[in-house]
Amino acid sequence: MPINLDISEAPIREARLGAITGYAGTLKDLVARTRCGSTISNCERSFSQTSSCSSGCAQTLLANIVDAAIVNHAPVGCAGDTVYHNIANHYGRFYRQQDNRNIQLINTNMEESDTVFGGTEKLRAGILEAWRRFRPKAIFVTTSCASGIIGDDIKGVISELKDEVPIPVIPVSCEGFRSKVWASGFDAAFHAVLTGIVKPPRQRQPSLVNMINFRGSARAYITRLFGRIGLEPRFIIPFATVEELETISEAAVTATVCTTLGSYMGTALEEQYGIPYVKTIPPHGFAGIEAWLRGIGAAVGKEVEVEQLIAEERAATQAELDEIRGRLKGTRAVVGMGPSYAQSYLGVLDELGIKVLHAASWHYDQHYDYGDQPPAILRAAAREQDITFSVGDQQLFEITNTLSRLKPDLYFSRHPGSSVWAAKLGITAVPVIDEYTAFGHRGLVNFGWRIIDALTNRNFVNKLAERVRLPYSDWWYGQDSYTFLEQEAV
């Protein structure tokens, strides 16, 4: 079903993409049963651990648009996590040689009386103050469980302020209780940008590539890489300006480093403005970058240039990769990441010669917004050997149980708060926090050396594990990892 930009909020992933957060089985089983329109239903848990909030995911993208502001219509605690959005902002600005400045966010401080009498007055005051204080080019109004349950009329407040606040003021529907899939918050942010900021194209910019990402650490590398084939990346949406976002409709192609992140925005730009969205596997490792660059090349008619680029990059790195593979041969690992990375890194770790014993995915989109199954999982499932595969919204008790049973050499994780538990078990953890880890040929080689370094000295985790206890009962370690996952209805 096409993306609808005429409605005020993006439907959650459970409804839109058949996203699930509960499954235990194998990779091939999951792929087979979600192929060609067939879907599986989600399994709930009778014991669960905290996961993440859609509002945090929406705000992590929106708070770093350099000349926009956020009004978070919520109790104070919902803006507590702006501490780490501000960290990303501080070092992001530092690396871009910008001055030290805090993110521009106001929280409406909803209190008990507001949950009874409504919080629209505070919201109005908050929007006016954000306009007065920051003079932003746009204001995003993010919602919360409290504002959502009491049903504050956010659109009404915004429309009443139309004359006083002469910039786009855009509601972002990211209440934490709407979805267990925190990536629904990304879509809420993209929906707001698409409906409130992006303008119809005035002219095509044939060399412009929309590059959907998080922190953009590989800006210089990608700019050089694209420059060699006459293209120019625009990194969105953190650290972009409102003006840059207005004109993403003029780009020649949209690509993403994370297919979980990119699905909504990429598909919407394609459907709305005819900008091709690169639907290949993500650009991690040799196979990833090559498929991805070919996808970009095909979209802009630069197939020949891309082949030349791939050949050069491969030639520059192949020998080193062979050496790394030799060193890592026989290493055993468990993976726990968001879906795009969990799927993509099965390929990456293959290329490095690392054997994956089990993969856990923080959720699973049965299909993307353009209708297809995620390409990286298809590729992984096409391999000869199957592996056990689980889906859980970062349910660490399951991961810990699995890790203690399998005792891998390495745990590869993505998303904060997961690798720590492997480390406390004495397992060397390699967190993939930077989205450009293993990006491209050179990134894969760098990643390989980083893993070798991690394995070269394991003293920290070995000694730590002797000294710390994990929270679980002995009973739990004796159970199947999925004891609390409900059985699928047959």
Place this chain on the structure above:
Amino acid sequence: MSTHIERPRYQCALGGALVTINSIERAVAIVHSAPGCAASADGAATVGGGYWGTTLTDGRATPSTNILEREVIFGGEDRLAEQIAATLEVVDADVYAVITGCMTDIIGDDVRAVVGEFRKHGKPVIVAETGGFKGDSTVGADFIWEAIITQFVEKGLEKDPKLVNLFGFVPAQDVFWRGNLLEIKRLLGLLGIKANTFLTPFDDLKDLKEASRASLNIVFSDVHGVKPAEVFEFTHGTPFVSEPLPIGPTATEEFLRRIAAQLKVDDETLERVIADEKAYYYRFINPLTDLFTDQDFQRFGVVIGNANYTFAVNRFIADDLGWIPYFTAVTDLLNEEQKQAVAKRLETIPADLRPKLIFEADTDRITERLNEQLAQEDDPYGTPISPAFVIGSNLDRPLAAGLKAAFWGVSYPITNRIVTDQFYAGFRGGLHLVTELISVLVSNR
């Protein structure tokens, strides 16, 4: 009506309760709320608290019912009961604290009835309603302490005349709570007083269970932890005193004298301890004088932080460091009565060294208020408080830059250094603070 706040310096009530439980050995929280609440609150506290990190069953491993829209409509009590039963099996702990979020409190789940069923069967489960909209971290910490005091601490135990409990610390809101508690415990120990700290990694849950043995509760705040101390007195008959957090030799000496008088410590011990500790401070400060005076390191102080720290830091820089406190902003969300208590405490600083006090939670408005204050100064050079030193949180760096002032962060959030066992309490804590402040002034050399 309360107002909006730019980038709040705390978590919600749920967050304050959560980090308090997370700091107590062998206690685990069961959060009854939406999926992200615990992760967001814990993440904010553990990152903003100088990268405190996970201890036992916290962080992303916090048990949580992760309720959604369905439970908003049909209620979440069954899901909570299921989660408690499972947590008792999966997690190895000695006390389980059910705490709630906005959703649960708005829809009105009867969480006390659900928990009551488990308590009836002898399960060590306690409960506090901590919906985020009820207040900030300090409010939530008060809620969970009241629950602990009334539902967990044993009643009817014999008092120990030399045992005290230390209260008033909210983990991460005082980024240095562990170090501060341990240092105060050490100092009181020198006087022959045993102090229960509860919130350090070296505490035993048994001490909390038997906390009613204490003869005195010392609340290191005029506002935070006061209500639980009143509940404690009512429930267990232990009186309490509010003491400001003592930083540096002058404040700490006074603190020790008051406690010694209250608990009848003999004079000889008291005088010896004060003399020894003061000597420790001054034997390091003495040689630092070369730098301090040669470089003219006296500064105007701008102190921004919570109620406990603003007074303590102002007092230290005024009493011991010889600086001039100029302006101070208390960033907690306080009611009128609490504001009066904080203002009254500040009045114990002599008028000529007493800073202008404002209550302001909003970072940019602090800057505006300071600039208003500066504009009123009659100064031909336009720099009435030069050179200045801003002692605040990591959010106050732009304010310091605007003043061309030095900056050091001692209040939440602290994200530009890690905090482990550092402390500011006591004689030695004062020495640490001097060391850090002066280090900032020479850091570009």
